[in-house]
Amino acid sequence: MGNLLTYSGLTTKIRAMESRFITxxxxxxxxxxxxxxxxxxxxxxxxxxxELLSSADSDIHRSQLEKLLYLSRYRxxxxxxxxSGPGPRKFLNLYFSNFEISLLKRCLRNIAHPDRDASDLSMxxxxxxxxxxxxxxxxxxxxxxxxxxxxxxxxxxxPLFAQLEEQENATVFDYEIQLDLCHFRWIWKIKNRFMxxxxxxxxxxxxxxxxxxxxxxxxxxxxxxxxxxxxxxYPLLIPVNYRLKKDDISRLTEAGSTDEFFSVLSGxxxxxxxxxxxxxxxDLEALYEQxxxxxxxxxxxxxxxxxxxxxSYFYFKNLEIHRLITVxxxxxxxxxxxEIISYIIKNKKGGNRT
Numbered sequence: 001m002g003n004l005l006t007y008s009g010l011t012t013k014i015r016a017m018e019s020r021f022i023t024x025x026x027x028x029x030x031x032x033x034x035x036x037x038x039x040x041x042x043x044x045x046x047x048x049x050x051e052l053l054s055s056a057d058s059d060i061h062r063s064q065l066e067k068l069l070y071l072s073r074y075r076x077x078x079x080x081x082x083x084s085g086p087g088p089r090k091f092l093n094l095y096f097s098n099f100e101i102s103l104l105k106r107c108l109r110n111i112a113h114p115d116r117d118a119s120d121l122s123m124x125x126x127x128x129x130x131x132x133x134x135x136x137x138x139x140x141x142x143x144x145x146x147x148x149x150x151x152x153x154x155x156x157x158x159p160l161f162a163q164l165e166e167q168e169n170a171t172v173f174d175y176e177i178q179l180d181l182c183h184f185r186w187i188w189k190i191k192n193r194f195m196x197x198x199x200x201x202x203x204x205x206x207x208x209x210x211x212x213x214x215x216x217x218x219x220x221x222x223x224x225x226x227x228x229x230x231x232x233x234y235p236l237l238i239p240v241n242y243r244l245k246k247d248d249i250s251r252l253t254e255a256g257s258t259d260e261f262f263s264v265l266s267g268x269x270x271x272x273x274x275x276x277x278x279x280x281x282x283d284l285e286a287l288y289e290q291x292x293x294x295x296x297x298x299x300x301x302x303x304x305x306x307x308x309x310x311x312s313y314f315y316f317k318n319l320e321i322h323r324l325i326t327v328x329x330x331x332x333x334x335x336x337x338x339e340i341i342s343y344i345i346k347n348k349k350g351g352n353r354t
Contacts, residue, residue, distance in 0.1 A: 003196075006087045007305035013083055014309050017076065020048040022320055024345055031327050031337040036060065039328050048072060062329055063115060067123060069321045074099070074127045076317060080310065081131075091199075091307035094191060095314065096131055101183050103128070104157060105176055107139050107148055112172045114143075145175070157182075177236055184211055184238045195307065202299045202308045206315075208242025209295045212270070213288045215244060219252050220261060220284055230254050243269035289319075 022030075026046075033039050037058030043049045052068050052075075077099070081092050103124065125136045133155050142148035149161040160182055164170045187207060192200055215237050222228040222236060230253045237249065244252075248268050255261040258281070265271060266278035270291065278287070292315065300312035323344040330340035 003087060004305045006085055007309065010080070010084055010088055011304050011309050014080070014313050017048075017079075018313060018316070020046070021316060022046065022048075022324065027323060027327060027344065028337070028341055030324075031330065031340040033331055036328060036332050039331050043324070062325070062332075065328060066321075066325055067121070069324060070102075071123055071127075073314070073317055073321060074124065077314075078127065078130075080313075088307065088310060091195070091203075091310055093131075094187070095310070097183060097187065098314075099128075100132055100134055100157075101179050103134065103136070103139070104179060107142065108145070108172045108175050111142065111145060111148065145170075180214075181238060184240060188240050198303065199307045202303050202306055203311060204242070206295055206299055206308070206311055208240070209291060211238045211240045212242050212244040213284075213291055214238060215249060216252065216265060216270070217284050217288060219249075220258070223255070223261065224258055293319075 030039060030042050033042060035058070040053060040056055040058055040060065044053050049069070049072055052072050056065070056068065077092065077096075081089060084092060103121070106121070121136050121140045128134055128136050135151065138151035139148065142151050145161075146165060149158065149165050152158040152161055157179075160178055161175070164175055164178060167174075184207075188211070191203055191207065195203060218236055219233055222233045233253050237253075241249065248264070251264045252261055255264055262278055262281050270287075271278045273291065273294075296312040296315045299308040302308075326344050327340055330343070
């Protein structure tokens with residue numbers, strides 16, 4: 001049952017914060033609005049976002065909206081960190097690397113596609129200065145990957161960037177893939193140092209499932225959209241096996257067609273899950289969301305007095321932010337409400353909140 005004394009108060013606080021999540025019904029209401037200004041008024045009325053969006057203009061740029069919504073995630077992290085004791089803080093310190101990776105990816109994209117509004121990350125400076133060795137000011141000022149690499153000197157990420165800088169024609173995609181690989185290797189390697197046996201089991205289930213599903217997506221996309229041969233796909237994969245064993249990965253990667261890919265995938269653990277019909281060639285992003293929703297809901301429910309509740313909270317918070325950004329952009333471009341909803345609620349059976 002986890003450590004009741006350690007997590008009882010924290011679990012109660014998380015449940016209260018979860019009550020402020022936007023429901024599917026509210027998302028449908030939001031998608032039906034006719035302007036970004038109306039959407040902002042709707043979001044300002046929501047307890048989780050009212051303060052942050054209070055001064056936003058009705059013609060707010062996508063990048064500025066993203067930053068404000070992500071700032072709400074950082075503020076939630078701060079609230080929970082301050083409320084936590086030593087045990088939960090070990091998990092939060094481990095989880096924090098997700099924020100660093102996201103920040104570095106944003107810096108890389110800003111360099112590739114310069115945008116003055118997008119490149120200003122100063123609103124994140126205070127947060128990162130309290131929890132990270134990254135200097136947001138220096139990272140923001142970098143106008144090239146070489147300058148970004150120099151700004152990372154003395155951090156865990158410098159060797160990776162320095163190594164890639166020596167390669168000819170390394171793209172933003174190359175940097176992002178290597179950041180993901182580095183991140184997942186590190187998380188998988190050190191998670192056992194910070195958790196008790198029960199929490200290790202829960203987090204292994206969550207992280208392992210995510211790694212499996214990401215590998216499956218990357219293999220499929222590499223085949224369908226980039227037509228890469230197997231020897232070029234293997235280096236892109238996360239070198240971790242959970243439910244997808246090495247033989248499964250090999251057969252998926254060596255599959256000669258997408259039909260064969262889905263046939264192989266249907267014979268794995270994920271093909272046996274309830275409500276999945278992999279032979280019908282589902283949208284893998286929808287399948288990913290369905291499986292991850294199920295895993296995070298289940299682990300938080302079964303182990304409410306453990307790091308599972310923190311892990312679940314941030315998973316659904318990230319999902320909500322992604323959905324809100326998608327809805328507002330859909331409204332901006334005049335996309336019909338039903339079509340917007342089809343983008344963000346891919347599978348109503350997957351445990352989405354109503």
